[in-house]
Amino acid sequence: MANQWIAGVDLGGTTTKIAFITMDGEIVHKWEIPTDNSNEGQNITTNIAKAINEKMNALGESKDSLLGIGMGAPGPVDYETGIILNVVNLGWQDNYPLKESLESAASLPAAVENDANCAALGEMWKGAGNGAKNLVCVTLGTGVGGGVIANGSIVQGKNGAAGEIGHITVIPDGGAPCNCGKTGCLETVASATGIVRLANEELSKGESIGELAGRLAVNGKITSKDVFESAENGDALANKVLKEVYFHLGFVLASIANTLNPDKIVLGGGVSKAGNILLDAVTENFAKFAFSAVRDSTKLALATLGNDAGVLGAAWLIKNKLNQ
Known part of the structure; x- marks a missing residue:
């Protein structure tokens, strides 16, 4: 049976942390990429999708192993719609459709939540x-x-x-x-x-x-x-x-x-x-x-959990969705 992983993403103003995490909350692989907030943040979600694809290829894994992408973002997020309301340092306009943008860039189901909320979920789950x-x-x-x-x-x-x-x-x-x-x-x-x-x-x-x-x-x-x-x-x-x-x-x-x-x-x-x-x-x-x-x-x-709290909480969002 193929691996069943969730991609957890912790989006920051300067760097973005990404991890592949099992349904039991084990971090299999983690790395970070710079956050490109130029051009009104248009490259952010495509860069994340690209980084995930490249890492999957490097690990010799098929895309089918990924169940979804959970993301913590710095700002208030409407969880139902995945719209981020206002962000100080990412270049996006107010009410940016982050979940939609992530799903179309990565062709995977996504869930988005505020980054501090994700850290809280991570600490609840594994910390x-x-x-x-x-x-x-x-x-x-x-x-x-x-x-x-x-x-x-x-x-x-x-x-x-x-x-x-x-x-x-x-x-x-x-x-x-x-x-x-x-x-x-x-x-x-x-x-x-x-x-x-x-x-x-x-x-x-x-x-x-x-x-x-x-x-x-x-x-x-x-x-x-x-x-x-x-x-x-x-x-x-x-x-x-x-x-x-x-x-x-x-x-x-x-x-x-x-x-x-x-x-x-x-x-x-x-x-x-x-x-x-x-x-x-x-x-x-x-x-x-x-x-x-x-x-x-x-x-x-x-x-x-230190720096891992955010990616774990982000992964928990997808785990929770799948368990509902």
Whole structure:
């Protein structure tokens, strides 16, 4: 019998991750291609289809082995129609028919969902969610994404925009501008970009002593990793910045948990690589603001799948469709 694989695709602004995944959620093969967002993003789906075909040929597999393509895309997606409503950095016009474009390029059935929702589904299926049916996933990367799973299904919302945790306002007055057009979003303080912004703000006050200031002087810029490492080494300024980050994250996550009381809130994305330092401090703030019954039952955990969460969740979309 031929293999039965699903192509899972995690579409990003600069690179696109692709994987062949079995119905049991095992990654057989994974690779990435650059995302070509020139020419209003006209080449994106054809490039993905081409990459999949070339890889199948290289592996000596027939196209019949593929059951479909699941994709996570950065932006709100109407799951029923597969239309992506608006995208900041892929060149597409608003209301782009992504599912249709993918199906015609690849001649395979497709399913499309928001990328943070896919990461949440991946963690539910094969990761930290560990089969939990009620789960909130928060991706702390360049931005802050969120996915909400209730009773095993993604909460879509009216417009496919449910779970936009990164755009909860945390600084109502005088907050920094966010890419979404608002100011003071969680994304402006808790993403990698936000952490660097806060640190630069503190450093610009002329604070020239300490490890973080030293790293800035040597490298000309700092990263969120610099902030975490300096804080670990006792740098007062870095710790002051992270204290603010942990407060806002704990506060927002407690509010979300008070609304949903999920089994778990899973923290993923590049910033979560800080590990238990981040988890413990956010949990401490979470405990201050969570309702007692929620605090006792909803656990915070670190994502376990890393960069594979998105492709696995995307594959799960097809698996779920086939099982219906």
